[in-house]
Amino acid sequence: MSKKLSIISFSGNFDKLTAVFTLATGAAAVGYEVNLFFTFWGLNAIKRKQGRRFLGKSVLTKMFGFLMGGLKVAPVSRLNFFGISPKVFRSLMKKNNVATLEELVDAAKELGVNFYACEMAMHILGLTINDFVPEVKDVLGVATFLKLADGGQTLFI
Numbered sequence: 001m002s003k004k005l006s007i008i009s010f011s012g013n014f015d016k017l018t019a020v021f022t023l024a025t026g027a028a029a030v031g032y033e034v035n036l037f038f039t040f041w042g043l044n045a046i047k048r049k050q051g052r053r054f055l056g057k058s059v060l061t062k063m064f065g066f067l068m069g070g071l072k073v074a075p076v077s078r079l080n081f082f083g084i085s086p087k088v089f090r091s092l093m094k095k096n097n098v099a100t101l102e103e104l105v106d107a108a109k110e111l112g113v114n115f116y117a118c119e120m121a122m123h124i125l126g127l128t129i130n131d132f133v134p135e136v137k138d139v140l141g142v143a144t145f146l147k148l149a150d151g152g153q154t155l156f157i
Contacts, residue, residue: 003027004152006035006145011157012044013077014086014101020045020157021104028111033152036108037145039118043125044074045105046115046132057126071101109135116140116148 005027009020020036028034038046076085093100099107108115115136117129122139129139140148 003030003032004035004149005032006037006149006152006154008145008154008156009036009038009042009045010040011077012041012074014071014074014089015076016157017042017045017071017074018089018101018104021101021108022099023155023157024113025099025104025107025111028108028113034108034111034113035116035145035148036113037116037118037140037149039121040125043117043121043127043132045071046117046136047071048131048133071105074101116145118142118145 005023007020007024009017011017024034024036073083074086075083076089079085090100117132117136117139119139119141129136
């Protein structure tokens with residue numbers, strides 16, 4: 001029986017994405033099949049182009065695209081202090097020899113973690129597969145993701 005962990009990444013916050021990628025890389029390192037399903041703000045983690053960009057087709061989707069600035073500008077979920085907190089966390093992580101969020105994402109790619117984007121969220125936000133890193137294996141609907149996750153542990157972060 002193979003071990004499987006599937007994580008639904010709903011948040012684009014620094015601390016929650018750090019939890020997603022810490023669990024994903026830890027599980028992959030000990031032989032789990034790991035599937036990450038990025039939906040709504042979680043899509044922020046797999047943006048191809050970092051920084052604030054007007055992505056999407058309509059005015060509203062372009063505004064959402066602008067707000068989703070990628071990993072480098074991901075806020076913490078509490079006490080963000082106008083964007084200073086993620087910088088403080090990165091500094092503390094490095095000082096304590098803990099992998100930064102960016103290093104965890106790179107490790108997940110190297111360990112063969114499967115990245116999937118949510119079809120519905122992409123449609124709502126006006127995004128296409130070309131807006132994401134090449135490691136995104138596929139764009140899936142919920143039913144397909146649930147079938148993929150069947151037989152393993154599923155977490156929602």
